[in-house]
């Protein structure tokens with residue numbers, strides 16, 4: 200069988216279908232039924248589960264098994280699947296730690312496919328962090344950190360952005376509801392956040408953010424606004440000293456290195472149109488400081504991208520929604536945004552001669 204590379208067919212975007220009890224499988228099927236997957240997309244997951252979920256929801260999708268490196272089956276309503284078998288039967292909405300290793304196996308297959316030159320990018324449907332940990336992966340905290348380690352890099356950056364901000368090809372904001380928000384710390388208990396904000400981490404994160412905004416999003420000299428950690432950015436040290444002792448001196452040093460990085464600003468008023476109009480991205484100190492605003496502005500129509508990886512990885516802006524799993528009521532819009540972004544970034548890399556291979 201000729202390899203895809205030999206036939207110069209674009210390499211696939213791999214969609215890991217995520218937690219089997221969650222909404223990931225059905226969202227992937229819904230996009231396939233609507234013919235809303237870009238060409239050269241392939242799902243990874245249990246093919247029986249996908250077929251059964253399609254049948255239960257009345258989705259007219261034909262799941263067709265194939266292997267990495269083989270040509271993808273095509274046709275209306277066809278969903279190519281690289282199969283990974285569940286470890287235990289699965290009902291929608293019911294978590295089972297026995298399937299944690301299955302979820303990890305789907306991710307490992309997707310990374311391996313990028314490493315072997317059989318895939319161009321990965322889009323991840325949501326997984327459930329708690330059940331992965333309960334299933335024996337004690338140090339697991341999320342895709343972002345798992346992919347960092349799987350790819351052997353020291354640092355990555357989680358950035359979420361609204362659809363138009365992800366696909367904009369020029370600097371500047373398109374509208375008040377468009378946001379790009381990156382995080383200094385990701386999946387940490389709040390108690391641990393302050394200690395994790397060090398000059399070294401802030402420096403590494405800022406450089407990755409500036410460089411990927413430029414390299415992947417075509418913003419030549421990104422303008423980044425940085426949130427303070429404490430209320431009112433520390434109120435001159437009266438409400439916390441991290442701004443004075445860590446954040447401000449680090450930003451000063453980064454400016455001296457040529458980055459357009461501003462702040463630290465009080466986080467409560469930074470996310471207002473006048474301030475946002477002057478920058479290309481906001482760097483928040485912790486998860487809910489940045490993502491609560493992003494999800495208020497664009498939940499369901501935004502996506503997550505991991506910056507600083509040697510491969511393209513995008514994801515949804517939502518979780519496993521166990522309350523909706525198996526009902527067909529969850530929206531596949533964010534998964535669609537994430538897959539389209541992955542396809543565009545992969546095509547961009549191919550066109551510029553950079554590769555997604557590790």
Ligand SMILES: NC(=O)c1ccc[n+]([C@@H]2O[C@H](COP(=O)([O-])OP(=O)(O)OC[C@H]3O[C@@H](n4cnc5c(N)ncnc54)[C@H](O)[C@@H]3O)[C@@H](O)[C@H]2O)c1
Pocket residue numbers: 222323324325326327328329342499503514515516517518519520521522523528529530531
């Ligand atoms: N990319 C990822 O893998 C990812 C992202 C976020 C959360 N999670 C994980 O998901 C699990 C559940 O997290 P949570 O409860 O905080 O958030 P959640 O996003 O799963 O659910 C929050 C609310 O949003 C609704 N919702 C979520 N997705 C929706 C969709 N596509 N359409 C319509 N409504 C939707 C849910 O029904 C629920 O009311 C956690 O384990 C979390 O860590 C994973």
Ligand SMILES: N[C@H](C(=O)O)[C@H](O)COP(=O)(O)O
Pocket residue numbers: 340341342343344486490503514515516517518
């Ligand atoms: N922080 C993400 C969010 O709130 O949407 C989410 O937990 C996913 O993280 P990973 O992509 O690292 O799994």
